[in-house]
Amino acid sequence: KPQRTKLAKRQKLSAHDLQVARETAELFKSNIFKLEIDELIKELKLKDSHCLLIEKILHKLHSIIQLIPQSDPLAFDDAVAYFDSSNVSIPFPDPKPNFLNYPLQYTAPDDVSLIGSFGLKTGIQQKNGMSVDVCLTMQKSLIQQKDYLNYRVLYKQAFYLAYLTHHLSILAPQHNLPIKLTYDYHNGNKLCPSLVISSDPEASSSKKDLLFNKTNFSIRILIGLPFGTFESKKLLPDRNCIRIQNSSVTSIEDLPPTPLYNASILSSTTYSYYLKYLYTTKKSTESFKDAAALGKLWLSQRGFSSNVNEGGFGHFEFNMLMAALLQGGGTSSNKILLHGYSCYQLFKGTIRYIATQDICDDGHLSFSSLIGDNKSVYKKSGFNIPTVFDKNTKINLLWKMSKSSYSILKKYAIETMDLLNDVVKDRFNQIFLTNNTNSYLKYDSVVSMPYSKLIELNEDKFGSLEKISFVTLENYLCNKIYKILLEALDDRVYQIDVHLSQNTPSWSTGKRKPSNNLNNSLHLIIGLFFNPSESDKRVTKGPLHTEKELGEKFVSFWGDKAQVRRYKDTTVQWSCLWDVSPTDSVVLTIVKYVLDRHMSNSANDSHLLSNDIIVNSSKFTSLLPSPLVPHSSNSQPLILPQHFILLKNSFDELAKDLLALDLTLKVRSLLPTSPSLRNTSPLLPVPFATGNPDFYNDCVLQFESSSRWPDEINALEDTKTAFLLKVCSELLEKNSDEYIDAYIVKDKSSVPYNSNISVLRILKSDGYGFAIRVITENDEFLYLRAIESASKATGPSQLASVELSYIRFMQKYINAVKHHRSISILATHFPYYSATVRLFKLWLDSQMILNHIPEEVVELIVLQSFVDPAPYGVPGSVMAGFLRVLSFLSKWNWREEPLILDLSREFNGNYEVNPDKESYVDRISDRLDLTTFQTINQSFTKLRESDPQGVKVPYFIGTKEDISGKVWTRGISLVIASRLTSLSRVVLDVLSKNGQNGVEISDQFIKLIFTPALKDYDVVIKLDSAKLNSKKLRRLSGVLPTNIKFKNLVEPLTRYEEAEKSSDPAINYYKDLISRFGEVVVWSVRKYGGLVDANSDRVITGLVVPGNQSRKFRVGIAYPIQPTDGGKDLVRLDVEDVLKNCAVLGGDMIHTIEQKN
Amino acid sequence: MPVDLTPIKGFLPLPIAIPAVANLPPSTHLCYIKPHMSKDPSEQADTTKSLFLINPLPLWTLDNVKKLFRQVNNASHIEKILIREAIDTSRVSSNGSGVNYDLHINLSKLTNEDYGCELEESERLPFGSSVITFLDRDGLELFLSSVKKIKKALEWDVTNSSSETGLQRYTRIPYVIDRKVAEKEVAKTLIDFQQREKKAE
Structure with missing residues (x-):
């Protein structure tokens, strides 16, 4: 009986709880969301x-x-x-x-x-x-x-x-x-x-x-x-x-309409009138005020306001729209919002309306501000301008908006809807708290030009008729440029934003209007949101050759660029063919071309607008090193340069040859794990470039299944070695034309305590190198058995160390393969991912951090900006990607927040202009579900319970493949993680201070962000640049030399250099230092030595790990010690002795060793 | 500079002067020595003529050590040295330490208690230590008595051909295996494997 009462009580409670929970879910999405909103409104x-x-x-x-x-x-x-x-x-x-x-x-x-x-x-x-x-x-x-x-x-x-x-x-x-x-x-x-x-x-x-x-x-x-x-x-x-x-x-009727003028005059008759209207609505709708606050914040975080130069949609327009939707707004006057709604529902309803109803081309919202009239209806006829029409005042409330700003507002609304509908993650931050007004981060590419130049070239076209329709010159120019670009770029871009770099400032009451001098510092900014899957297509297709009238129009728009081309499907079409460039997107080539054609005096070369156009994104892409290949094949597209494809082909050939070998066990598969094979290596793979640290592409080889592999780790590795030797001789004998050489090296670093691992290095005649290791069914089993034995063994516990061996084995042989697979799929899905990762790795390397963070971690961090881009879109340029990654890192509080990535392929499904283009399989692929998300979150909570400061695992990166979140991040030094955060902050900070928003980023600034701050280190070892021959290393890394006069005379690499001559001694020296003194000094070096400026020294830097100042003397202290002055039997780390050892080892390579006091 | 030879926990400091190099001034490195006492009963016989040393220098080769110890006493002849450097190569592939310097882990034995191979002699030494075996016990004793009398630090001279440093050392590709030798060494394992495969068929 007591049991039943208990049960009944519990049921009663849960029913009540359920109801409350359901109500909150309906009213506020979730309890947490409600609390967050309450808190926010209080703060606002x-x-x-x-x-x-x-x-x-x-x-x-x-x-x-x-x-x-x-x-x-x-x-x-x-x-x-x-x-x-x-x-x-x-x-x-x-x-x-x-x-x-x-x-x-x-x-x-x-x-x-x-x-x-x-x-x-x-x-x-x-x-x-x-x-x-x-x-x-x-x-x-x-x-x-x-x-x-x-x-x-x-x-x-x-x-x-x-x-x-x-x-x-x-x-x-x-x-x-x-x-x-x-x-x-x-x-x-x-x-x-x-x-x-x-x-x-x-x-x-x-x-x-x-x-x-x-x-x-x-x-x-x-x-x-x-x-x-x-x-x-x-x-x-x-x-x-x-x-x-x-x-x-000839007659008044023929004069063009003056909508801006009309609306401006009518608006000045309605200031108090609309206030009353809104006030009445506010009185009847309890949450109106809070919803208005949310709306205002949402708009201002995205740079929108009632100002013409800021989209012309602000607080007033949002409130009026909300009020109109409280009266109706549906196609049959049905109410979109109800007076009893919570502020969250009002906000969401209004955003949904903006996101889903077309009030520009296909329809408009018509309402009446006459109190009690309640005539608000969506009409299916559009005026081709954004329209919310008040029948009572005859004002289109959106008169300050342009088509361009409307399309951008809609984009933000759609993205926000996606966030609001996300049931897995809490998106409050991205919806309300993240500011997205920095032009460098907001757009995929920003094209800017001095406004005075634009006026100079176009003032004469602003005639009296244009003056009355557009009111101002800037409005006329913005409109014209928008129209031209819209036609020229078509579906290469999602949206185009055209505005001035600054709003017109207030001016002294002693003057009639602001001074014209202001124009000298003004820039016209064109913000472009790329459609990455279309943006870089080489051809712009026009009408069929047979369509005469359309053809003429096409020719008059495109000028000399228009040509008739025949396509594979035998259609003959007017088209334009664009050159690809390794630094510029095709979009930018087109923008420059059409602006020259339509906005310049094309008769005179010095009067071309493109001479003055500033494109920051190209400055970033040109930081990607050019490959050392013949000039003719050097103009590769940025998105998928041929170099990666050639390497992939070479890999496929190798795999085919291996599969065909006649061995005791057949080769089942060759699994790639190398960055170059997933398009994420900073340097493009160039044949014979043995100086490239990524020259040998790691692969894992699997034989067909067998149960006869030795039952002991050393013997197992020996057997694997034997197999590799067999593979080696077979390959060299049977395919002597394709394989130049092969040799075996011992891998003494991948798995601690197992120094018997062999790796077969293969040099193919096409100039590519591969490094193959073998995995068998027995490996994992043996490591697990070692763990079991260690847990039973007596004496000091070996368990943690043996577990680490297992973890490292899994990393190298299993996780690496999985990671490679995910990334290579996503790299093709996101066209700009590859180049972004490459640049980001280069930046890390320039800051001497890359060696401290596994490349897999870097790839996952960069992926964040692609799979979870809110409040931005998926990056459509390297600059956008790069800066957004920095922006993410600068804000990521990794001690308290896990990074959870959804690696499925359904991204912004609603947002795609052509969702049909994605295959069905892509769209239904599993997204990260709530349960998995929560499991990952729990493992984060657990991790931080044991490691609150993130000493062992600073970054937690959870994916479906890695619930533990630490596969790749374990062991990253806390110092490095903190340094990365602060470096990202510094870059963004300086960037936002560097000139006007959206205008030129100076070369000097870019150089600065790619220069390491050597004074931050305790030790700087300068290497002798003459001995290291960095020019030669650059060439052997497959990178085009700097300052070459004749690009067509560059000699590409055509054969293998002797192996010994192509290794980078600085890296080998660095590896020796970290093996010997890594416990007491955090050593850093640039991995890509070939990229170091030939005029500056190569350096290896060190940060002395604190905490080795005093300890009891004993056997087994693994670093140079000296007695301390104080206490008995106490010793401390002897840094001078460490440096001396470094100097002795480095011998003739060392220029100087500087130690900070 | 007079040398301070106050023992620390039974270890005698052995000062070694390292000449100025790069732009660093001359300095003194300290090794610590005491007669070797192995816990392993099979090594008991040797303990009487061996010296246990901690904090060895890089390039701690037989040649270099001989040259070094000759400065203490010309008559003590060194037979062999064992060295276990404090080196953790696993740092090269990953972040953080992979090797625990306080433990000796035999992965082979742990994966197979019966057939696993034993650690080599040097692998059983503590990290950052060396055992120097003299020709006989007298040699060791002579060395120990002479060392207490030294007036200045010993000189570390690594300018011989066996001590590769700088470019010469670091231009080599590390850990390359001679294919011919390797083939011989591992051929048997492959034959064993083939036989097992055949049997299974």
Whole structure:
């Protein structure tokens, strides 16, 4: 009976728990997510003390505004003359008027009200401070019916603003409000100047003065018009409201529409109106405020705001969309969001709407802001511009957005949906906390050009008709470039972002508009999001040759590049053929070509835009060393250079030959484990390049199954050796044309305590080398038996050491094969993975870290940015990949966070433009499921319980293949792991400080990040560069020499150098040092000695391991010791003696040994 | 510089001067010696004429040691030396230590207790130690009594042909096996294997 009660109780409890859990899951995704959101919203809240102070200021300001005297109606000249004695100009928008046939006047505003997020109380803390928007509504009597035409009302507003500015500047200080006044285009809209008021402590003279500089708030004054001033129909987006004389236009009807102008004027009548609308929605929807805060943060983390130059979609637009979706928004007016939703549901619903509904080309959202009207519906007809249309005000709320910014917003929304739907990992960080506004990281490639140059070449094309449609030159240029690139690049890119490097800054109230000099430092930035599977195709295909009209269009767009080509399937098509380059993506070649063709004066070579174009990504790709091959075969594509393919073919041949050998046991398989065979070796495999440290490609050979392998490890290794010798002689005898030489070396390092392992090195006549080791069914069994025996043995425990032998064996023979398999598949799936890993390894090597981290670990770390790229996309260029890997490392708190990678092949399935292109098998391949994820997480927790600081295993990298997470990372030194983190931070830090966001990264900076900081080390051994002959080593590594005059005269390697002459003594010396003194000194060297600058010394550096300063004298201390001055029988590490030993061993190779005191 | 020969835990310090090299000044390396007492009963006979030394230098070859010890006493002849350097080659392939310097692990015996082979004599020495065997016991005793009287550090001279250093040492590809020799050595194992295979068939 008691048992039953217990059971009932438990059931009752769990039912309740279940319900709560289910509710939270529905309302907030999960409990953790809810807690995270709650915490975030709390943190985002504006400080109460700041708000109180600002309210006080606003009251003061309000009373000052009331004191401003009314002006007489002033004729244009009088109005201008009014400010003669003051330091204020009228911020007339372009075109600047010379005469106006109507008066300008200031009368007390109809209404002064708070608008924007502060008014709505949805403001959040932001880095650049909070802007409190205040709207002064002009009296209706000042406006005439026709004022919506030809800038009339804009000129009146401008005068109104200047008059207000003038009087504020006089009155405010008198009333204890020391302020600084500047003009600023509201949201970058050059038709809408506003006044920004900030606190000016320097002008303060009395203690009574009200200062608010510490709040980081500023107040923005906008001049609004009364709601309904104009007949809104006349300002519909398709109407023309700027009447101009133009030779090509005969009647008003033929003038182009002026949507931006119209929307700008209508918007200024709705400032307070929309505030009321949003306020009502907020009142009826409890979580609206929090959802608005989430939306604002989400947008700002992705660089979006209401500013035209920042996408034109910000807090206001997000809130309006959310409000419209609370009224309906579905195809049959069905409600997309419900008033009872949690903030998470509101946020997610809105993001989903952006992600899934096309409100640009195929449809638009139509709603009514009339309270109670509730007419919000998705209509299936698009205007070809992003549209959320308010039927009541006749404003397209997204008027500041471009097609380009819309496509990018949609991309982010889709990616965020993927993250929100992830049931395995917690994605809160990537959704809300990670900032993605650094152009170098955000785009796959950034093309920038000096804005002044662009103006110089294109100003004449900005005629009067363009002026009225596009309002500003930059808008016109951005649009034009976007259109050209969209047509030229087609599906080679997912999105194109075109914007200026800086928003128009605020300017002195003494000037009508900001100075033109600013243009000199401005750049036009083209951010490209590549479609890696299309971006590097060599051919751009056009219409069929028979389609005349389309053909002509194609030719007129592409010019000389257009040619007719016949394809294998016998179609004859207009096409363009592009050269491939080892440093530039084809996309960049096309961008340069079309910009020259359409945005330059192509008649004059010196007036080509491409001369001034800056492409940072090429600077990074050119860091990948060029292979030493004949000039003709050197222009290989970056993505899959032929060198890897040739090596792979050679490997396949070898495997075939081995399989055909007649041995006691047949060869079953040859399994590759070498970086070059999975396209991840820093140096491209070049035939006969025996100086390349990766020249011999490791492989594991498996014979057909047998139970007769010896039952003891030494005999087993001897038998394997015998087999290898047999293989060796058979190969050399039977295929003497294909195999030049083969020899056996002992591998004394892979498995501790087993120094009897043999490796067969084969030199093929095609110039490639392979190193083969044998695995049998008996190996693992014997190691396991050794573990068993060790656990039973008496005496000091040998278990840990024997286990380590087993682990190292597994690494070398089993895990390496598995790892190779996964990586080689993924390397073909992600076109830019290979080049990114290669560059990243080179960077690690340049920092002398590569030798301390197994290459497998490096490959997995780099993979993170590809399989789990949020908040970025899958890297589409080496630069993006490289910097994102650094960014990941700089943020990875590996002591507390495991890195769990999903190596399945379904990535961003929704996001692909053509999901059909992926095969079905690819899409259904197993993703990491929740159970596995949790198991991996548990092993991390367990690991950190025993090793909280990460001394034994700093990095935990879990995959389906390695639940333990430490197969490759065990033994990485804590010092090295910490160093890598700090180096990554330094690079990113300097990068974000290095010039403007998106503009040129200097060569000097790039050189700097690839230079090691030698002063950080305790010991620096400089080797004699003359003795080491680095030029020769470079050549033997298969790397093109530096500073060569005639690239076509480069002599490639054509035969094998004597083995002894091609080894790198510095590396052998380094290996000797780590074997002897690795316990007390952490030695570092560059693995790729051939890449060391021929003019500088090669170095081996050392960090003395702390903690060997004093210990009891005993037998078995495995490093040079000397007695300490203190205590009896105490000895310590003798560093000088270690260095002396190094010097003796290094002999003639040593130049100097420097020790830091 | 006078040498301090205060014994430490029964070991006598043996100072060895290393001349200036590269840009490093001359310095003194300390080895520690005492008569060898093997725990292994089969080696008891030898213990009487052997010297146990810890902290040996690199290039610790018979030639070099002879040259070194001759400086103490010309009459003590060295028969052979055993050396177990503190070297962990497994660091080359991986990170962190693979070898525990406090243990002697015989993987062969652990995989097969019955047929596993024993560790070689030198492999049984503690890491970072050497055993120097003199021709006879008198030689050892003479050496020990002379060493206490030395006034200055011994000189370590490695400029002979048997001590490869620098380029000469490190240009070689490590651990290459002569195919012919190897074939002879392992041929039997393959024959054994073939026989076993045949039997199984």
